[in-house]
Amino acid sequence: xxxxxxxKMIPQTDPGAxxxxxxxxxxxxxxxxxxxxxxxxxxxxxxxxxxxxxWLGAETVGCGNGTDAxxxxxxxxxxxxxxxxxxxxxxxxxxxxxxEMADALPVLVDIDPDxxxxxxxxFAAVLEKRPPGVPPIRAVIAVxxxxxxxGMEEILAIAKRHDVAVxxxxxxxHGATYRGRRVxxxxxxxxxxxxxxxxxxxxxxxxxxATRDAAMAxxxxxxxxxxxxxxxxxxxxxxxxxxxxVQAAVLRVKLPGLDxxxxxxxxxxxxxxxxxxxxxxxxxxxxxxxxxxxxxxxIRVERRDEVQKCLAAQGVGTGIHYPVPVHRQPAYAxxxxxxxxxxxxxxxxxxxxxxxxMYPELGDAELERVCxxxxxx
Ligand SMILES: *Cc1c(COP(=O)(O)O)cnc(C)c1O
Numbered sequence: 001x002x003x004x005x006x007x008k009m010i011p012q013t014d015p016g017a018x019x020x021x022x023x024x025x026x027x028x029x030x031x032x033x034x035x036x037x038x039x040x041x042x043x044x045x046x047x048x049x050x051x052x053x054x055w056l057g058a059e060t061v062g063c064g065n066g067t068d069a070x071x072x073x074x075x076x077x078x079x080x081x082x083x084x085x086x087x088x089x090x091x092x093x094x095x096x097x098x099x100e101m102a103d104a105l106p107v108l109v110d111i112d113p114d115x116x117x118x119x120x121x122x123f124a125a126v127l128e129k130r131p132p133g134v135p136p137i138r139a140v141i142a143v144x145x146x147x148x149x150x151g152m153e154e155i156l157a158i159a160k161r162h163d164v165a166v167x168x169x170x171x172x173x174h175g176a177t178y179r180g181r182r183v184x185x186x187x188x189x190x191x192x193x194x195x196x197x198x199x200x201x202x203x204x205x206x207x208x209x210a211t212r213d214a215a216m217a218x219x220x221x222x223x224x225x226x227x228x229x230x231x232x233x234x235x236x237x238x239x240x241x242x243x244x245x246v247q248a249a250v251l252r253v254k255l256p257g258l259d260x261x262x263x264x265x266x267x268x269x270x271x272x273x274x275x276x277x278x279x280x281x282x283x284x285x286x287x288x289x290x291x292x293x294x295x296x297x298x299i300r301v302e303r304r305d306e307v308q309k310c311l312a313a314q315g316v317g318t319g320i321h322y323p324v325p326v327h328r329q330p331a332y333a334x335x336x337x338x339x340x341x342x343x344x345x346x347x348x349x350x351x352x353x354x355x356x357x358m359y360p361e362l363g364d365a366e367l368e369r370v371c372x373x374x375x376x377x
Pocket of ligand 1: 066094143195
């Protein structure tokens with residue numbers, strides 16, 4: 001292979017392509033903000049919140065990033081010191097970091113190996129038999145990982161039985177549905193990230209919290225800016241986490257294309273399914289009655305290094321989301337309580353998962369090149 005003509009690498013993700021695809025509109029929106037002289041919490045932010053809220057079906061409050069969005073949701077629900085919050089170890093480390101930023105204790109629950117989302121059985125088990133020394137679990141963060149909804153019906157029912165608040169981490173799932181309803185509208189609060197590679201991405205950091213509870217929305221709106229409801233009056237001890245006007249303007253340009261972008265992601269996923277049909281690799285499982293938005297298309301391969309190298313040699317970039325579970329990270333190892341399943345499925349997944357190229361601007365010719373490479377596996 002090393003004597004082959006060098007092939008142009010198809011990246012695993014390509015946020016720059018989303019800029020090039022809408023360059024004139026993006027440039028105009030950014031210039032409009034720069035020339036307006038108003039850079040933080042102005043008209044663009046207000047309009048984006050209204051437009052995103054209308055698209056989603058829940059009141060939306062912009063903030064600095066998806067991690068802060070989780071902190072705002074937790075603090076908006078009154079969760080903090082002396083409380084525990086359940087979530088998964090198979091997630092962006094941000095989910096767990098946010099719980100500690102809100103002064104609460106993360107409790108890590110295992111995943112369902114088919115969907116990579118929270119195991120309702122392990123969640124129920126950790127609530128029924130709390131590990132020694134762990135304070136009451138007052139909230140759960142369900143992560144809709146890779147663009148597919150978690151098992152919300154089960155999670156919501158278990159949470160209700162134990163009087164636990166539910167937050168949806170939708171950082172990878174803008175537009176996904178669960179039994180006909182959009183994720184982000186199913187629980188007490190929901191959080192979004194607009195990091196450049198997400199399904200709706202800014203050209204910098206951005207995030208949002210959403211809720212259908214007007215009082216909760218007002219509280220989170222105050223908390224994102226020093227706890228102000230009125231200028232210079234802090235009704236709560238807040239933080240500073242605002243969505244800036246430039247990013248809000250960019251997101252307003254990109255929002256109308258989100259559904260089409262998700263449709264293209266599904267088209268790419270279907271092509272990968274077909275290409276893998278003749279191989280030993282099983283396509284990712286889809287939860288019945290739910291619409292997946294394929295933030296990532298993830299396969300399981302036992303000899304991952306070998307497969308990754310073989311694809312790279314054919315010009316196909318891949319990624320691993322995520323190679324090391326949170327409870328194995330140096331900063332968290334051996335100090336966070338876990339459910340009785342001890343995150344065994346999480347660890348098994350981390351060793352074999354591989355993410356294929358996935359972004360809406362991936363062209364048909366490139367897609368065919370990826371599929372041809374997959375057929376050789
Ligand atoms: C990206 C991501 C976050 C964090 O978002 P940032 O905007 O990077 O802070 C949180 N949770 C999940 C599941 C994510 O993928």
